[in-house]
Structures are given as structure tokens and as C-alpha cells.
Amino acid sequence: MSTHELYTIPAELSTWDVEMTGAARFSWEYDDGRDRMLALYQKGKDKQWDSVKRIDWDIEVDPYDVLGVPDTTLAIHGTPLWERMDQRQRDEVRRHNASWQFSQFLHGEQGAMICSARIVESVPDLDSKFYAATQTMDEARHAETYARFLQEKVGLAYPINEHLKALLDSTLSDSRWDMPYLGMQVLIEGLALAAFGVMRDVTTKPLPKQILAYVMQDEARHVAFGRMALRDYYRNLSDAELREREDFVIEGCYLMRDRLRGQEIWENLGLSRQEVGEAMECVDRSEYLRLFRALLFSRIVPCVKDIGLWSPRLRQAYADMGVLDMAGQSLDALMRQDEEIADRLDAERFAREEKERAEEVAGTIAAAD
Helix, strand or coil, X not given: CCHHHCECCCCCCCCCCCCCCCCCCCCCCCCCCCHHHHHHHHHHHHCCCCHHHHCCCCCCCXXXXXXXXXXXXXXXXXXXXXXXXXXXXXXXXXXXXXXXXXXXXXXXXXXXXXXXXXXXXHCCCHHXXXXXXXXXXXXXXXXXXXXXXXXXXXXXXXXXXXXXXXXXXXXXXXXXCCHHHHHHHHHHHHHHHHHHHHHHHHCXXXXXXXXXXXXXXXXXXXXXXXXXXXXXXXXXXXXXXXXXXXXXXXXXXXXXXXXXXXXXXXXXXXXXXXXXXXXXXXXXXXXXXXXXXXXXXXXXXXXXXHCCCCCHHHHXXXXXXXXHHXXXXXXXXXXXXXXXXXXXXXXXXXXXXXXXXXHHHHHXXXXXX
């Protein structure tokens, strides 16, 4: 089935072409590199996995209850708009919300694949090229995984959100080699990683938990890669150059914050214009979504601070967004947790499969007797 048949809003049949500028840089130094970067590259090679084999696609998914979370997580729950809805309409609200979230994950992963390929092309040092090449494969696998989940399990998809599209456009069209790092590795990947983490921890459904945990195991390395490369580079930039990067971060964070409102969900549920406005007021007032949005910056804010973009002006922007407190998060601790959760899921699955095989063998022996 063509993905275009699943879209709630007609998506362009032609490709979205982003005009890129800047140089493709070759390096003739093949001998040495930064030990930390080469260690990350080795880890990237060691941790490659196959989504067809590692994920249990036989698990059933209810498209009207994809994550198995309470309805209280929906912005309109308990409001007059929710009370006026019948069961079919409420089911569609759940399905569209989940579809929209995973669709934006999918489009973001394709953006990450293109950005990491752009990094391979434009970054001047070879050790970064090596790692970015492994990331390009990671992102291809993630896009493949989310596309299959939407097509086979949810049966509904949304086009790319205009705010995410705008940030990808400005990230890819900039000629400076560090901007794909800043736009993708720090902002888009950082926010996605936090969103994956919240959903991984709250879902009660095994298939989305597997997918989110395994993708996060990779994404944690990607954010570490961006931190490492940009921290080294930004130490040597002038105040004017740093200010330009801070302007980009501030604008990008506002785009990411506005993307989370998801207005297109409510516009495609068959609601009247008045009801769409009512739903958006609920979104803006929702205490759950306010906390959710704040948590989504838990990976971005400490990363921005770590790479050296931490002027009073930037701190004030984060204070205005209500996320400045996230600066104290430990990215290394979060990355270790992401690794451990994925490894634990693997261990649990392998133990279960081994037990099932042992029971099957025992049953066969008993039948023979």
C-alpha cells in the first residue's frame, strides 16, 4: 500500500527539494583521530541491528489504543468537547493522536538520515565522517521501522508538520558545516529523544515499547556525537559567530515548541471550526501537555549548555519557555539509562524465547513417550 493512501492530509506527490550550499570536504589524514570520537564510531558499528529480526512484528496493536495510556493524557479529556463525543469519535481522537506522533517521528528520522549524510559530506575531520556514516545507517533503519509501524499497525499517517519542516529547511540550506549538527543532533534529535523516552516509559504496549527503546539506544549516541563535535569547535568561535548560533537555537526551540501543539490533528477529525478552536484552547491550557513539553526539552537544554551556547540572552529564552531548570539534567546518566533499558528488553525477550523453546522440546519428548 502506498503511504499516500494513509495520509489524512494530501501530501505532495513530488519530492521536497531543499537547495543546499556549502562545500563537500575531503580529508587526506587517515591515521589519527580523537579517541572519544573513534570509540563512539566503534560503538556505532558494534550496535548495528536489523529491525526485521530484533523487533517482534507479530505482536498485535490496537490502532485505537496504540500506547495503552489513560485518556487523561489527551488535552480535551474531561472537557465539554470530550463529553459531547460518542465512543467512535473518542476512538478516532486516540488513533489520530498516536498517528500524528509517530508520523512526525518518521519524517524526523528521514530528516536525520539526510542531515547525517550531509555531515559526512561537509565536516572537515575524518573521524566525524566515520561516525556520521554509521548514523546515516541508523537513521535509515529508524525510518524503515516507523514507516512499517504506521503502515501495518496504525493504518493512518500525517504529512510533516510545518514547524518541523521549517527547521529542517533552515538546517539543511545553511552553508556552514556545523549547522546540521546544531539543527539535527542538538535540537531535532534532542527533542525526539526526550519524546521517545516519555512514551517508552508510559506505554503499556510491548511493540511500541520495543521500537522506542531500540531507537533510543541509537539516538543517545547521536546526541553524544553532536555534543562532542560542537563543543570542540565552538571553543574557537568569536562572540559574533556564537551569537548567530544562539539565534538559530532560540528560533529552532520555538519552532519545536509550536510543533507540539499538533493543530492539524484537530482539523482532521471532522470537527467544526468552533470545535477546533475549542480543542486548541484545551491544548494550550493542558497541565499534562505543559509538563510534557517541558520534559521534551530535558535533552536539549543541557546539551546547548554543554556545547558552550549559554549566554544570558539564551538563558532568558529558556526561562520564558519555562524549561531553564532542565539545564541540570545529566546527559551521560540519561544515555546510560537508554542503553540499559534496551539491553534489558533484549534479555527479557531472549529468556522468554528460550523458555518457550524448552517447553516445546519437553512437550515433544513427552508426546513421544
